[in-house]
Amino acid sequence: xxxxxxxxxxxxxxxxxxxxxxxxxxxxxxxxxxxxxxxxxxxxxxxxxxxxxxxxxxxxxxxxxxxxxxxxxxxxxxxxxxxxxxxxxxxxxxxxxxxxxxxxxxxxxxxxxxxxxxxxxxxxxxxxxxxxxxxxxxxxxxxxxxxxxxxxxxxxxxxxxxxxxxxxxxxxxxxxxxxxxxxxxxxxxxxxxxxxxxxxxxxxxxxxxxxxxxxxxxxxxxxxxxxxxxxxxxxxxxxxxxxxxxxxxxxxxxxxxxxxxxxxxxxxxxxxxxxxxxxxxxxxxxxxxxxxxxxxxxxxxxxxxxxxxx
Numbered sequence: 001x002x003x004x005x006x007x008x009x010x011x012x013x014x015x016x017x018x019x020x021x022x023x024x025x026x027x028x029x030x031x032x033x034x035x036x037x038x039x040x041x042x043x044x045x046x047x048x049x050x051x052x053x054x055x056x057x058x059x060x061x062x063x064x065x066x067x068x069x070x071x072x073x074x075x076x077x078x079x080x081x082x083x084x085x086x087x088x089x090x091x092x093x094x095x096x097x098x099x100x101x102x103x104x105x106x107x108x109x110x111x112x113x114x115x116x117x118x119x120x121x122x123x124x125x126x127x128x129x130x131x132x133x134x135x136x137x138x139x140x141x142x143x144x145x146x147x148x149x150x151x152x153x154x155x156x157x158x159x160x161x162x163x164x165x166x167x168x169x170x171x172x173x174x175x176x177x178x179x180x181x182x183x184x185x186x187x188x189x190x191x192x193x194x195x196x197x198x199x200x201x202x203x204x205x206x207x208x209x210x211x212x213x214x215x216x217x218x219x220x221x222x223x224x225x226x227x228x229x230x231x232x233x234x235x236x237x238x239x240x241x242x243x244x245x246x247x248x249x250x251x252x253x254x255x256x257x258x259x260x261x262x263x264x265x266x267x268x269x270x271x272x273x274x275x276x277x278x279x280x281x282x283x284x285x286x287x288x289x290x291x292x293x294x295x296x297x298x299x300x301x302x303x304x305x306x307x308x309x310x
Contacts, residue, residue, distance in 0.1 A: 006250035007259050009243055014263020016240040018102050022271050024090060024233040025097025025105075031221040034095030035214045037233075039207040042090050045234030046200040052238075053197050062191025066198065075188050082181040082195075083202025085174030090233070091207060092171045096164040101277030102268035103286040104151050105168045110261065110293045111144035112172020114300055125180050140300025147293035150285065196241050261297045265290045 024041050028034035053059030069075035089109075097105045118141050124130035148169065178199070185195045244260075269286050 002250050006247040009247045010259025011263035011266075013240045013243050013247070014260040014265070015267035016236050016243075017260070017264045018106060018267035018271055020233050020236040020240070021093045021097045021105055021268075022102050022275070023230060023236065024093035025099075025102070025277075027225070027230045027233065028094030029098035030225045030230065033211070033214060033218070033221055034093075034098075035091060035207065035211040036221055037094035038087070038091040039204065039211040040231060041094070041233035041237070042087065042200060042204045042207050043234065044231060045237045046197075046204045048235060048238045049193070049197045049200050053193055056193065058191050059193045059197070062189045062194030063197070065189040065191070066194050069188050075185070079181060079185045079188065080198055081202060082178040082185065083199040083204075084206055085171075085178035085181075086199050087203035087206040087210075088167075088174045089171040090203065090237075091210070092167040093233075096167055097277070099278055100160055100164055101272045101286070103265075103272045103290055104165075104277075106264055106268040107147050107151050107289050107293045108165070108168025109172035109175065110265070110297065111148045112169040112174070113176045114144040114172075114296055115141050116173035116176040118300075120176055120180050125177075137300045140296045140298075143292055143296030143299060147289045147296060150289040150292060153285065192241075196238075261294060265294050 020041075024037055027040065028037035031037050053063055066075065070080075093105070118133055118137055122130070122133050152165065182192075182195045182199065185198065186192050189195060269283070269290050272286055273283055
């Protein structure tokens with residue numbers, strides 16, 4: 001019973017991920033500044049995490065381990081840099097999703113994660129050490145790139161700046177690196193909450209500097225929207241991070257990842273169907289590229305077994 005509910009929860013995590021992208025993208029459009037929208041989202045999530053880290057015993061223990069590790073230099077500086085990739089992801093949401101849509105953004109992210117995940121596993125960067133690059137994983141990476149190619153077919157995206165199409169792929173590659181880095185940091189501090197807090201601190205600082213420069217050059221937003229839901233991106237991010245930590249023990253990493261991808265890709269198509277983006281592909285094209293992206297993940301991570309020889 002717990003397994004079934006946990007698997008449903010994994011799908012919900014994916015849907016929340018797609019929803020966060022749409023919320024941050026819409027806030028970026030309304031403010032006419034994706035960087036200001038990103039720092040609002042990341043900053044609000046940081047406030048929530050600071051409160052939780054202070055209130056929960058696991059958060060306090062993890063923070064004490066972090067301080068001790070930094071002082072003794074058993075935690076190197078690069079383990080504290082995962083927030084840079086998170087900053088890139090949220091900034092990309094604020095800068096691009098409002099125009100290109102959630103589906104195109106999500107497919108680019110999945111492709112970047114899959115391809116860079118192959119490279120990081122091959123060099124042994126993650127906490128699991130060197131992971132063999134098998135034929136199914138290579139096929140999965142190739143299918144992820146095919147999904148991106150499908151997204152670029154047609155005239156709709158021709159009016160979109162090239163950087164808006166490249167950034168989601170780079171954000172996905174950054175997420176793969178961030179997950180590997182966070183995994184190693186969690187091993188040192190013993191708390192996923194503390195690792196997440198470190199990420200939000202670093203990301204908020206980076207985005208704060210970038211937003212300050214952007215405002216100095218282009219000026220501040222003319223006005224801030226009054227709808228409360230536009231400022232919920234940070235809370236949504238914290239919610240799916242905690243759901244992930246709570247549910248993965250019942251499903252395992254493999255099934256949880258698949259469930260989250262199903263929710264993320266399916267949720268992105270639903271959001272774009274209900275709320276079309278100005279420069280997003282059509283619904284049929286979105287469904288095709290999302291299906292190929294989902295297939296790429298299934299092929300890459302499913303435990304294929306060789307048939308025994310007669």
